[in-house]
Amino acid sequence: MLRTMDGRAWTHLAKRHYGVTAEDWAAEAELAARSTEPHEDADARRWLVEMAADGLYAPLPALAKAARAWPMHRVGGGGGEGGGGEGGVAGEWEGAGEGGAIGGGDGEPAPAPAPAPTLTLLVLAADLAAARAAAALLEPIARRTDTLLRDADEGVRRSPPHVRLLYVDLRSLRHLPSEPGAALLPQHVNGGLAMPAQRPSVPVLVYRREDARKVAVHELVHAHGLDAALHGHPSAEAAAVRAFGVRMHGAFTRSVGLGEAYVEALACFLFAAHADLGASPGRRSGTAALERASKRSDAIARRVLAHFGRHAMLAQHDYRVAVATGRAHPPSLQQQLPVPVHAIVEGTHAVAYVLARAALMRPNALRDLLGTYPPGTPPADAAEFFHRVARAAAAWDGSQKSHALQGGDSLAFE
Numbered sequence: 074m075l076r077t078m079d080g081r082a083w084t085h086l087a088k089r090h091y092g093v094t095a096e097d098w099a100a101e102a103e104l105a106a107r108s109t110e111p112h113e114d115a116d117a118r119r120w121l122v123e124m125a126a127d128g129l130y131a132p133l134p135a136l137a138k139a140a141r142a143w144p145m146h147r148v149g150g151g152g153g154e155g156g157g158g159e160g161g162v163a164g165e166w167e168g169a170g171e172g173g174a175i176g177g178g179d180g181e182p183a184p185a186p187a188p189a190p191t192l193t194l195l196v197l198a199a200d201l202a203a204a205r206a207a208a209a210l211l212e213p214i215a216r217r218t219d220t221l222l223r224d225a226d227e228g229v230r231r232s233p234p235h236v237r238l239l240y241v242d243l244r245s246l247r248h249l250p251s252e253p254g255a256a257l258l259p260q261h262v263n264g265g266l267a268m269p270a271q272r273p274s275v276p277v278l279v280y281r282r283e284d285a286r287k288v289a290v291h292e293l294v295h296a297h298g299l300d301a302a303l304h305g306h307p308s309a310e311a312a313a314v315r316a317f318g319v320r321m322h323g324a325f326t327r328s329v330g331l332g333e334a335y336v337e338a339l340a341c342f343l344f345a346a347h348a349d350l351g352a353s354p355g356r357r358s359g360t361a362a363l364e365r366a367s368k369r370s371d372a373i374a375r376r377v378l379a380h381f382g383r384h385a386m387l388a389q390h391d392y393r394v395a396v397a398t399g400r401a402h403p404p405s406l407q408q409q410l411p412v413p414v415h416a417i418v419e420g421t422h423a424v425a426y427v428l429a430r431a432a433l434m435r436p437n438a439l440r441d442l443l444g445t446y447p448p449g450t451p452p453a454d455a456a457e458f459f460h461r462v463a464r465a466a467a468a469w470d471g472s473q474k475s476h477a478l479q480g481g482d483s484l485a486f487e
Contacts, residue, residue: 377427
């Protein structure tokens with residue numbers, strides 16, 4: 074698929090930034106691990122403690138505990154191609170924020186030059202060994218993706234941000250609720266966030282080891298503002314949601330976050346391209362990871378629909394109000410929230426993350442998506458994009474037989 078589908082510009086960038094050998098990736102990971110040392114940043118700690126206290130994270134008490142107790146580490150390393158050079162990520166965490174391969178090209182592009190230090194990576198882990206393992210896992214792909222997105226933006230969009238990525242090495246896993254039809258809540262789905270409104274210095278949080286690399290790529294797409302126009306037009310969003318067989322619970326007057334579908338599809342493509350290219354000698358395009366990503370997205374979406382038994386609804390709920398008024402208390406938020414049975418809670422963005430991802434990751438739909446929005450030209454018309462999602466949903470028949478997927482109730486992507 075990397076060679077036979079459209080989206081050549083994105084593929085060219087993927088080859089340029091991910092197209093090194095598996096040995097080079099391993100050398101970069103080793104350098105990231107070696108350069109990770111204890112480093113306490115009071116502003117980053119304060120920001121994380123405040124985020125973990127938010128009602129959204131109440132069902133993950135381990136996050137609040139880690140935010141207060143786990144040691145912090147800073148990752149250096151990352152210099153040039155093949156792990157060479159001692160420079161790497163650098164910068165300062167500035168203040169505590171608020172708020173909330175497809176197509177081929179002619180020939181093989183030359184490797185990207187060594188990136189400038191534009192991404193800070195801090196790791197909270199139980200000990201130094203765990204922090205170094207996390208750095209080896211996350212730093213190479215985060216740094217290279219950040220540089221890829223800067224390359225995509227160059228000369229087209231506003232100045233790219235400095236990204237302040239904070240990773241918390243939690244081992245909590247994504248699973249469907251144990252009771253069929255029970256509401257889908259953030260602890261079942263989410264693993265990170267970004268605050269692009271904080272530009273030029275954008276905080277990003279990734280807080281689960283499971284899917285950490287793919288989530289980091291997703292949040293970096295947010296940090297670079299590629300989905301900035303995909304807000305508003307709730308009626309077009311609602312039509313797209315209903316195209317998946319999900320009904321709306323009550324009146325929706327604000328965005329339900331369906332723009333996340335673009336971010337997630339692009340992130341999954343980039344993550345798969347990284348895996349295919351990095352596993353192939355000589356930077357040749359593979360297809361296995363992209364094909365797996367499409368099939369896994371499909372299977373997870375069908376699993377979610379099966380959980381709801383075709384009675385899924387999208388419901389809004391303000392977690393912060395619930396906690397502030399005492400109507401919900403951690404860790405029993407799931408039981409105390411006034412959320413109807415069969416509800417996908419809107420704040421999870423699971424319709425975009427799970428259902429729309431499956432539709433957009435189908436080969437024809439992904440080719441069309443990446444060809445329509447090449448690097449430097451992200452979606453600019455929200456209504457048009459939501460109509461595109463609705464068309465993809467119509468082409469993706471959720472009643473068809475699912476691809477086989479082991480793992481029971483797991484919602485993990487990687």
